Amino acid sequence: MGVKLHRCSNLWLKVKAHPCWKVQKALDDLGIEYEVVPGPWPSRKKRDAVLAGTGQTSYPAIQFEDGRWYREQSKDMEHTIREGRLMTKNVRPANDSNPS
16 A cells, blocks of 8 residues: 655755654655655645644655545654554544544
8 A cells, every 4th residue: 555755845855863754764664655745845834735634734744545644753653664553553534623
């Protein structure tokens, strides 16, 4: 199952401390197929898709093929991915007003 990684547009920034890169590298390391969806940075006001899907304007966020979203702090997302629990993570559907 492919996913979409919504992240900042600083695709060139590949340092361990960068939240978006941390999650993207975990996806790469585990061989999870994904599409990068670079979004506006630094303006949080234009992050409509992420806000609609997660209720937040923070990056990174993962959107599943079935329309559900997953968003936590990047260190927690990285941990979830590296433990092989991404696809079983309790995520919420877009437009759900109650975060998981």
